[in-house]
Amino acid sequence: MIDNRLEYQRMYDVERRLWWYxxxxxxxxxxxxxxxxxxxxSIRILDAACGTGGLLSYLREQGYPHLTGFDYSRHAIDFSQERGLDVSFGDLRRVDDFRxxxxxxxxxxxxxxxFLTDEEITNAxxxxxxxxxxxxxxxVNIHAFEAFAGTHDVAVGSSRRFQHADFERYAGQAGLTIQRHTYWPFALSVPILAVRQWQQYQLRQGRVNIQEVDSDVSYPGDLINGLLRGIMKLEExxxxSAPFGSSLFLVMK
Structure with missing residues (x-):
């Protein structure tokens, strides 16, 4: 995804209004x-690998002025700077080099x-x-459970997914403690799983041109988006903490 400007454009276009974000x-x-x-x-916040800056833009609207971000992709940096954010180049494999x-x-x-190997995740x-x-x-938020892999993973260059046990190991090696975690969206996990399993089948059968695959980042319309956001509010x-979902959210200290 780093070199795919179109995917960053999709993210930039919907990141502030799509239910998932x-x-x-x-x-x-x-x-x-x-x-x-x-x-x-007054707290200072850094978004590491900030993408197009949607989170930083949201936090700014919530009144947090001390916001910084970095990303490896020039496209992501360009879109973030269009939002007027303090974002510049940085590499998760070399966090020490950023300011x-x-x-x-x-x-x-x-x-x-x-994007990183196990060793690189621990080092980061x-x-x-x-x-x-x-x-x-x-x-930290990260893709969860291999069962949820699909065409979205192909489009964004994701080669694997994770579980809580993986981050227990990474955190322990890095001197961090996981305070809380949850998988999400739990309430939507069955339909998401069904779609992703169908996508996996099509990929295995060669029915999908992986050179033309798009991510799931698209706006479904106000009605469906509002319904999905309402479901997520109820879940939240x-x-x-939920036991299953396509993403894993972790709080570490």
Whole structure:
């Protein structure tokens, strides 16, 4: 995906209104407020591998002024800077090289670590831990369970998916502790799984041209988007932690 400007364009176009991103961004905000209180806006936040800057833009609207991001893709940086965000080049494999004198209260890293090997993930988490201020949080979202792999994974260049046990190992090696975690979206996991399994079958049968595959990042229309967002709000209210879903959200210290 790093060299695929069209995928970044899709993300940029829908990131602020698509139900999935709205749910993810809301999860990040709730954890920040849980740790630092609802009125503390002075904290410093870094979004590592920030994509087109949707999360940073959302946090800015929530009143957080001290926001920074980095990404490896020139396309992602361009789109982030179009939003007027403080985003520049950075590499998850060399976190120490990004503004080495700066430290942060919150570091987020969403749907990016899958590009790295196990050793590189551990090294990245170790470097991120060193950049956290006392009492700081690391918030990670990542693709979960191989059963959910489909054409989206092909389009974004994802070669694998993860489970909580993987990050227990990475976190322990990096000197971090997982405070809480959940898989999501649990309430939508059955239909998502059915679609992805069908996609896997088509890929195995060679019925899909992998050179022309698009990601799932598209806006389904106001009615369906509102319905899915409503389902997610109910899930977020009813379940603090779910056992299954296509994504894994982790809070680490």
């Amino acid at each position: 709205q749910s993810l961004h809301g999860r990040v905000l709730r954890q920040i407020r849980r740790q630092f209180g609802p009125n503390n806006r 080495p004198s700066e430290h942060y209260d919150v570091i987020t890293c969403n749907d990016a670590l899958y 988490l170790t470097s991120i831990r060193k950049r956290l201020l006392p009492g700081g949080l690391l918030l 209210t009813a379940l603090s």
